[in-house]
Amino acid sequence: MKALEEKILKDGSVLPGNILKVGSFLNQQMDVGFLMKMGKEIARLYKKEKITKILTVEASGIAIAVVAAAALKVPAIFAKKSKSSNVSGALYSAVVHSYTHNTDYTITVPADYISSDDRILLVDDFLANGYALMGLKKIVEDAGATVVGAAIAIEKGFQQGGDMLRRSGLRVESLAIIDEMTDTGVSFR
Amino acid sequence: MKALEEKILKDGSVLPGNILKVGSFLNQQMDVGFLMKMGKEIARLYKKEKITKILTVEASGIAIAVVAAAALKVPAIFAKKSKSSNVSGALYSAVVHSYTHNTDYTITVPADYISSDDRILLVDDFLANGYALMGLKKIVEDAGATVVGAAIAIEKGFQQGGDMLRRSGLRVESLAIIDEMTDTGVSFR
Numbered sequence: 001m002k003a004l005e006e007k008i009l010k011d012g013s014v015l016p017g018n019i020l021k022v023g024s025f026l027n028q029q030m031d032v033g034f035l036m037k038m039g040k041e042i043a044r045l046y047k048k049e050k051i052t053k054i055l056t057v058e059a060s061g062i063a064i065a066v067v068a069a070a071a072l073k074v075p076a077i078f079a080k081k082s083k084s085s086n087v088s089g090a091l092y093s094a095v096v097h098s099y100t101h102n103t104d105y106t107i108t109v110p111a112d113y114i115s116s117d118d119r120i121l122l123v124d125d126f127l128a129n130g131y132a133l134m135g136l137k138k139i140v141e142d143a144g145a146t147v148v149g150a151a152i153a154i155e156k157g158f159q160q161g162g163d164m165l166r167r168s169g170l171r172v173e174s175l176a177i178i179d180e181m182t183d184t185g186v187s188f189r
Numbered sequence: 190m191k192a193l194e195e196k197i198l199k200d201g202s203v204l205p206g207n208i209l210k211v212g213s214f215l216n217q218q219m220d221v222g223f224l225m226k227m228g229k230e231i232a233r234l235y236k237k238e239k240i241t242k243i244l245t246v247e248a249s250g251i252a253i254a255v256v257a258a259a260a261l262k263v264p265a266i267f268a269k270k271s272k273s274s275n276v277s278g279a280l281y282s283a284v285v286h287s288y289t290h291n292t293d294y295t296i297t298v299p300a301d302y303i304s305s306d307d308r309i310l311l312v313d314d315f316l317a318n319g320y321a322l323m324g325l326k327k328i329v330e331d332a333g334a335t336v337v338g339a340a341i342a343i344e345k346g347f348q349q350g351g352d353m354l355r356r357s358g359l360r361v362e363s364l365a366i367i368d369e370m371t372d373t374g375v376s377f378r
Contacts, residue, residue, distance in 0.1 A: 029266045029302045032258040059248035059267070066255045069221040077218045078248070113218045 001041050001175040005188050007034065008154070014181045018156070026125055026153060030063050038175055039067030042123070042151040045173045046072070049148045051121045053077060053114070055140065057096075057107055057132050064153050065123045072121070077114070079107035079136060092142045094135035099128065107135050116144035127152040127174060130161025137170065149173065156181075157189050190230050190364040194377050196223065197343070203370045207345070215314060215342060219252050227364055228256030231312070231340040234362045235261065238337045240310045242266060242303070244329065246285075246296055246321050253342050254312045261310070266303070268296035268325060281331045283324035288317065296324050305333035316341040316363060319350025326359065338362065345370075346378050 012022045025031040042064075054076040056065035062078050069076035083105055090111035097104050114120070122136045133150055140147045149171030155162045157177040165172050177189040201211045214220040231253075243265040245254035251267050258265035268283075272294055279300035286293050303309070311325045322339055329336045338360030344351045346366040354361050366378040 023299070024302070025264075028269065028299065029264055030255060030258065031264055032255055033262060035255070036259060059251060059269075062248060062251040063255050063265075066219060066221055066224070066252050067259075069219065070225060070256075070259075073222060075214075075218055075220055076252075080217065080248075110212070110217065113213070 001038065003034075004038065004153070004176045007031075008176060008178075008186060012186070014183060014186065018158075018181055020154065020156070020178065020181060020186070022154065026064075027060050032063075032067075035063055035067045036070070038064065038153060039069075039071040041175060042068040042121075042173070043071035046121055046149065046151065049121070050119055051148055052118045054121050054123050055079065055109070055114075055136050056123045057081065057136065060126075061124045064125050068121070068123050068151060076123075077109060079109050079139065082106045082108060092139040094138040094142075096135040097129075097131045099131070107132075107139070109139050111143070114140065114143035114145050118143070118145040119148050120145055121148050122150040123152075124150070125153045127155040127161050127165075127172070128159040130165050133161070133165060133170075133172075151175075154178065190227065192223075193227065193342070193365045196220075197365060197367075197375060201375065203372060203375065207347075207370055209343065209345070209367065209370060209375070211343065215253075216249050221252075221256075224252055224256045225259070227253065227342060228258075228260040230364060231257040231310075231362070232260035234340065235310055235338065238310070239308055240337055241307045243310050243312050244268065244298070244303075244325050245312045246270065246325065249315075250313045253314050257310070257312050257340060265312075266298060268298050268328065271295045271297060281328040283327040283331075285324040286318075286320045288320070296321075296328070298328050300332070303329065303332035303334050307332070307334040308337050309334055310337050311339040312341075313339070314342045316344040316350050316354075316361070317348045319354050322350065322354060322359075322361075340364075343367065 065076040091108040152174040155174035254265040280297045341363040344363035344366045
């Protein structure tokens with residue numbers, strides 16, 4: 001999505017440790033008009049897939065999930081993060097490794113929000129090592145539902161998550177794929 | 190907002206401890222089409238106020254903030270929750286007491302997301318004791334910006350937050366105000 005690449009170049013910045021800072025329009029501050037366009041692009045990419053629900057992880061995935069759901073006219077669900085693996089009740093859960101914080105956390109979705117006839121699109125703001133998406137995929141599969149694919153705002157193409165997930169057969173559509181980030185710039189695939 | 194009251198009666202449920210469960214359409218699972226209508230109602234209520242930004246708290250406030258921002262055509266910001274009060278960098282912060290978890294947490298917003306000429310609408314999914322809104326109000330005031338008012342999806346009118354904030358002079362618009370919740374039903378103001 002050319003407009004997203006331009007927005008990253010204009011409003012994003014690269015911090016030490018391969019961190020791309022896009023908090024001014026995509027994360028903590030949200031340019032909602034621009035996000036709505038991203039949601040429409042996701043809907044265009046997946047319009048033939050008869051998607052019934054969108055699944056993301058709190059907190060930074062919620063905004064992009066909401067705009068994609070608005071464009072696809074389906075509900076959105078977010079998995080909650082818990083530090084404890086001791087979750088109870090009728091929940092689907094998965095353990096996700098956080099590379100940023102070097103710790104594991106558990107994500108959960110109430111069992112009654114996903115049924116076996118759902119066709120689910122996974123949505124997230126970033127794709128790097130792919131651990132969060134793998135956790136979401138496990139939750140949908142545990143529910144016996146279908147993972148249609150994943151829609152990502154920004155993929156860090158120099159990390160292995162996107163390639164790994166595509167090799168596993170998952171359709172992954174990223175609105176922008178960054179191949180290289182340096183102090184002096186960002187280059188896209 | 191009559192449609193929200195009907196939705197609460199149809200899809201909500203009351204759990205012990207005065208907990209209203211609306212997770213199936215407003216929180217962890219989001220009926221985004223319905224949320225968009227709520228966003229439009231918030232925009233209608235505040236359309237004369239020249240709002241420049243919306244401010245909420247992660248995670249459950251993000252969806253309602255996004256739809257309100259879409260309708261008002263302004264950016265939305267969410268304050269991040271931190272368990273530590275030891276926050277650094279150019280941040281505005283406030284300490285908020287969580288009645289549910291009986292603990293304090295700190296909410297933060299990067300200083301460069303709010304400027305003194307901003308006219309800010311506070312948005313949240315629930316209003317009970319009002320502590321989260323007071324924290325958001327402090328952050329906006331610390332930034333020298335104007336708090337135009339607050340827009341809430343569901344106010345627990347039997348708790349003191351809404352009355353306290355209105356007495357302090359803040360405009361508070363709640364799309365549904367619950368006066369009483371019992372095992373057998375919910376009654377609205």
